[in-house]
Amino acid sequence: MIQVKFDHSKVPVGSDLTGVIRWHSDKNTVPKKVTLSIKWRTEGRGETDREVIETMQIDPDHFALSQGEDIPFSFAIPREGPVTYNGRLIRVLWSMTVFIDMPGVFRKDEKQDFTFNVIPRHA
Amino acid sequence: MGLPTPESRPEGFVFTNDVNKFWGLSTLTSVIVIGVVVIFLCVAIAIFLDQPSIGSSFFLICMAFSQICIVVGIIQWFIVWLRLKPGILVIPSYPLRLGESFPIRYSRYLRNGQTPNAGTISGTWRCYEWVQYTRGTETRTLTETIWKTELPSISIEQGVRAIHYEMQLAIGPNLPPSFEAKHNRVRWELQLKLDFPRLVKENTTFLVHVEPEVLE
Numbered sequence: 230m231i232q233v234k235f236d237h238s239k240v241p242v243g244s245d246l247t248g249v250i251r252w253h254s255d256k257n258t259v260p261k262k263v264t265l266s267i268k269w270r271t272e273g274r275g276e277t278d279r280e281v282i283e284t285m286q287i288d289p290d291h292f293a294l295s296q297g298e299d300i301p302f303s304f305a306i307p308r309e310g311p312v313t314y315n316g317r318l319i320r321v322l323w324s325m326t327v328f329i330d331m332p333g334v335f336r337k338d339e340k341q342d343f344t345f346n347v348i349p350r351h352a
Numbered sequence: 353m354g355l356p357t358p359e360s361r362p363e364g365f366v367f368t369n370d371v372n373k374f375w376g377l378s379t380l381t382s383v384i385v386i387g388v389v390v391i392f393l394c395v396a397i398a399i400f401l402d403q404p405s406i407g408s409s410f411f412l413i414c415m416a417f418s419q420i421c422i423v424v425g426i427i428q429w430f431i432v433w434l435r436l437k438p439g440i441l442v443i444p445s446y447p448l449r450l451g452e453s454f455p456i457r458y459s460r461y462l463r464n465g466q467t468p469n470a471g472t473i474s475g476t477w478r479c480y481e482w483v484q485y486t487r488g489t490e491t492r493t494l495t496e497t498i499w500k501t502e503l504p505s506i507s508i509e510q511g512v513r514a515i516h517y518e519m520q521l522a523i524g525p526n527l528p529p530s531f532e533a534k535h536n537r538v539r540w541e542l543q544l545k546l547d548f549p550r551l552v553k554e555n556t557t558f559l560v561h562v563e564p565e566v567l568e
Contacts, residue, residue: 271533271535271536273536275483275535276484276534276535276536278534278536309563309564310564311531311564312529312531312564314531314538316498316528316538317498318481318483318536319531319536319538321531321536349529349565349566350565351565351566352567
């Protein structure tokens with residue numbers, strides 16, 4: 230089970246998205262790869278636009294050893310945004326995706342999205 | 353992506369609605385369009401002369417009407433280009449920010465002479481959403497105005513060598529900043545309407561960028 234806790238639910242553009250990730254697994258398995266990424270995407274009447282802003286990898290051994298413990302992360306939100314938006318034709322949504330690539334054919338990979346809000350910065 | 357970049361000058365950030373560039377690029381297009389329409393018109397006349405019928409007459413009338421409209425439109429653009437220099441919009445600071453209030457100055461100089469009649473100039477300052485989507489093989493676009501304000505109309509007297517329009521604009525702190533993606537956009541646009549009998553009647557638009565920053 231993946232749990233993510235953001236330090237702030239609303240992050241101004243140009244600031245850092247910080248928080249912790251915690252993972253629980255029934256089996257003592259070391260993942261092949263652990264990836265965190267932040268991205269935005271649009272929803273609404275138009276075709277979907279999306280962009281992955283930043284991706285970081287966590288050492289799988291460290292990740293497995295730290296089961297049940299908080300592992301901190303930090304991502305820089307671009308100054309130009311975009312900001313989270315809920316309009317009439319367009320919605321802009323930000324999320325952080327956690328992907329845990331498990332070894333072996335029969336082990337299921339874990340993937341989960343966690344949404345957060347990006348707001349305009351104050352001058 | 354898609355938004356014009358203003359030129360930084362001592363008087364401020366200058367946006368130019370360059371009709372000269374438009375004409376430079378579109379002269380060839382206009383010639384091609386007129387050529388194609390003339391060919392279609394000749395074919396329509398030939399069909400009509402060969403087999404006069406209600407259908408061929410209707411087709412001929414439609415072709416003739418569309419050609420007249422195209423030619424009249426091109427002549428109107430050309431007359432404006434001959435009489436007026438490109439429109440210039442000056443903004444003191446750029447890019448713009450949410451919660452900001454700022455003055456604008458729009459100028460349109462005549463190439464020769466003076467305005468033959470009194471006229472009016474007015475404007476619209478608006479924020480809108482634009483989306484593009486496909487239905488089957490067709491690509492469609494849709495726009496929705498989120499917020500707009502009509503700017504006051506002012507009268508310009510007869511006999512001036514330049515048309516000037518000065519106004520104070522504002523961007524609400526809770527309105528969205530600009531957003532540009534391939535299929536989804538939030539844009540801020542200043543539209544100016546000039547109505548000068550026997551000189552020019554046109555709408556000019558300027559797209560400006562609003563940063564995701566709120567002015568305290």
